[in-house]
Amino acid sequence: MMAPGTSWYVGAxxxxxxxxxxxxxxxDTAANTAMLLDRGGRLVVCEGEQPAFDLTTFASLAxxxxxxxxxxxxxxxxxxxxxxxxxxxRDAMHLADVGRQLVLVTLFDVRTTLGLVRWRAxxxxxxxxxxxxxxxxxxxxxxxxxxxxxxxxQAEAEIDKLFGG
Amino acid sequence: MSMINYASREISCxxxxxxxxxxxxxxxxxxxxxxxxxxxxxxxxSLATETERTLFFDFLPVDxxxxxxxxxxxxxxxxxxxxxxxxxRKLILKGVDGVVFVADSQADRMEANIEAMQNLYDNMQQxxxxxxxxxxxxxxxxxxxxxxxxxxDLQQNLNPGWVxxxxxxxxxxxxxxxxxxxxxxxxxxxxxxxxxxxxxTAITGEGVFDTLRTVSKRVVxxxx
Numbered sequence: 334m335m336a337p338g339t340s341w342y343v344g345a346x347x348x349x350x351x352x353x354x355x356x357x358x359x360x361d362t363a364a365n366t367a368m369l370l371d372r373g374g375r376l377v378v379c380e381g382e383q384p385a386f387d388l389t390t391f392a393s394l395a396x397x398x399x400x401x402x403x404x405x406x407x408x409x410x411x412x413x414x415x416x417x418x419x420x421x422x423r424d425a426m427h428l429a430d431v432g433r434q435l436v437l438v439t440l441f442d443v444r445t446t447l448g449l450v451r452w453r454a455x456x457x458x459x460x461x462x463x464x465x466x467x468x469x470x471x472x473x474x475x476x477x478x479x480x481x482x483x484x485x486x487q488a489e490a491e492i493d494k495l496f497g498g
Numbered sequence: 499m500s501m502i503n504y505a506s507r508e509i510s511c512x513x514x515x516x517x518x519x520x521x522x523x524x525x526x527x528x529x530x531x532x533x534x535x536x537x538x539x540x541x542x543x544s545l546a547t548e549t550e551r552t553l554f555f556d557f558l559p560v561d562x563x564x565x566x567x568x569x570x571x572x573x574x575x576x577x578x579x580x581x582x583x584x585x586x587r588k589l590i591l592k593g594v595d596g597v598v599f600v601a602d603s604q605a606d607r608m609e610a611n612i613e614a615m616q617n618l619y620d621n622m623q624q625x626x627x628x629x630x631x632x633x634x635x636x637x638x639x640x641x642x643x644x645x646x647x648x649x650x651d652l653q654q655n656l657n658p659g660w661v662x663x664x665x666x667x668x669x670x671x672x673x674x675x676x677x678x679x680x681x682x683x684x685x686x687x688x689x690x691x692x693x694x695x696x697x698x699t700a701i702t703g704e705g706v707f708d709t710l711r712t713v714s715k716r717v718v719x720x721x722x
Contacts, residue, residue, distance in 0.1 A: 340721070341501040348505030373593020374557075374573065375501045375510045389540055389559045393573065397545075397554060400589040488565045488718040495538055495562055496530075496711045 342470045343377055350464060355380035358457045362450050364441035369461065370396055371435055377468075384440065399428050399436045416451060429454050432462035434469075499593040500721055502568075510571040511717045512593050513710075516618050517600035518610035519551070519579030522639040522700040526600060527558050527574055529703045530710060534560055552578040555590050562714075572714055579614065588621045596633035596717040597622075598709055599693075600700070601656055603638050603646035608655060615656055630660045633716030636695040637709045642702070649697065659690035667691070675708075 343351075355367040359381045366381040368388075374396035376388055384391070399417060406414045417428040427439045427450050437458055439450050500511045515523040524544070531542045538561050545554035555575050562570040577587040599618060601611045622629045638652050662668055662682060668689040671682035675696065682691045694712055698705025 340499055341503075343501070343503040343505055345505050348503070371499075371501060371593060373499060373501075373512055374575075375512070375593070377501070377503065378505075387540060389571070389573070390543055390557070393557045393559075393575075394543065396592075397589065400592065401554075401586075404585050404589065484566050484568075485719050485721065488562065488570055489715045491562045491565055491570070492711055492714050492718070495534065495560070496707045496714065 340470060341371060341375075341377070341468055343468060347464060347467055348378060351378045351461065352380050354457050354460050358439075358453055362439070362441065362453045363445040364439045364450055366440040368392070368395075368438040368440075369431070369435055370438065372396055372400060372433075377435065381440075395426075395428065395438050396436060399430070403430075416454070418447060420447075427451065427454065429458050431458050432465045434465055435461065437461065500595050500717070502721070507567055508569045508571065509721070510573060511595040511714075511721075512573045512575065513596045513598065513713060513717065514591055514594045515574070515576040515598045515600055516587070516591075516614065517579055518602055518607060518614040519581075521579055521600045521602040521607070521611075521614075522698070523576040523579065523600045524552055524556050525700040526598070526637075526639075526698075526706050526709070527556050527576055529700060529706045530560070530574065531558055533703065533707070538563070551580065552576055553583070554578065554586050570718070572717075574710075579610075581613065581617075584617065584621070587617070588624065591621055591625055591627070594622075594625075594627065594632070595720070596713045597629065597635070598713050599634070599636045599656075600698075601636060601638050601652060603640045603652060604643055605645050605647050608647065608651075611652075611656055630691070633713050633720055634693045635709055635713045635716075636693045637698045637700075637705060638695060639698045639700050639705075641697045641705075642699040649695075653692070653695070657692050657695055659692040662689040662691045 351369060359367055366384055368379045369377040370392045374393040376392040379388055402414055402417050419426045424442050429437045431437055441450055502509050515526055517523055540559035543557040547553045555577060558574040560572045575590050577590045619629055636657055640646055670680060673679035673681050696705045696709045700706055
């Protein structure tokens with residue numbers, strides 16, 4: 334059983350490595366934006382063109398979309414769908430699983446092709462999956478806890494202000 | 499499973515409102531949406547049927563503000579209560595940091611409450627999460643209705659408690675909200691813990707913020 338407080342920790346080093354991977358990926362594919370989110374619907378990193386829409390909402394919907402399709406795959410007797418594509422008239426998005434924990438979302442348009450995005454996404458997904466243990470706090474180099482008792486008491490004061498009713 | 503992003507200086511936590519169909523989960527979120535300052539909340543998303551029953555989930559992001567240099571965000575979700583939407587319910591629990599169980603106080607909804615509570619335990623277990631170790635609050639909703647059962651009946655059926663194995667936690671803990679009640683107490687030689695609970699009438703907002711305040715405080719306490 335998972336204890337409370339088991340978290341994603343995205344340190345500066347991890348964020349730098351993720352951004353470098355995604356920057357190269359975008360350069361290789363001419364896609365517009367690459368995002369990494371967790372299966373729970375939270376955004377880790379957004380690289381490339383910053384979309385005009387609300388990223389929090391997008392991450393929530395995209396993770397649910399991917400999760401639902403994952404379940405559809407199982408219903409069909411497939412262990413997973415290797416990727417998911419939504420194609421519009423001009424813009425499209427590609428979603429790929431990263432170690433069953435994260436989702437790589439790529440936004441692209443007519444300047445590139447789905448085949449190229451898919452092909453170039455594969456090694457990126459593998460490299461991102463290799464970072465998972467570090468993102469789950471399984472390294473010793475974690476910064477001193479920001480979430481001290483002091484943090485909790487200050488956060489609780491903010492909660493009283495915001496949810497005071 | 500909170501996300502602490504040291505690079506973007508953000509912490510985001512996921513709260514899920516669970517419970518039987520038509521129990522008031524969406525009403526809770528709608529009230530929060532109406533009352534929280536617009537600058538502190540995002541757009542509320544509802545994936546609902548044409549009859550406004552929750553089909554997949556409702557989603558409301560709320561920004562707590564900056565605490566010790568970190569932007570703290572709560573992502574509030576509801577699940578569809580209807581029995582046959584279990585796949586959706588289970589999906590939404592992924593990565594949850596805190597759970598609010600919204601029970602319907604009406605006598606004829608007791609079976610549905612019990613079924614939903616069992617389903618919550620089952621789905622949490624299937625994700626590998628231990629509900630007794632996560633921030634977990636029960637809200638007894640619809641207290642304004644004449645058919646609402648006494649709290650004692652609801653507590654007996656929905657919040658009978660679980661055995662506390664951790665020796666450090668085997669000490670009396672008074673319920674801070676209800677005088678004379680205990681969250682942790684010794685009974686017949688066993689230490690039993692119950693979830694914190696609140697009475698509510700979500701349609702008027704009564705009890706909505708009491709519930710949310712408590713579960714969100716427990717989530718930030720658990721971050722350490």
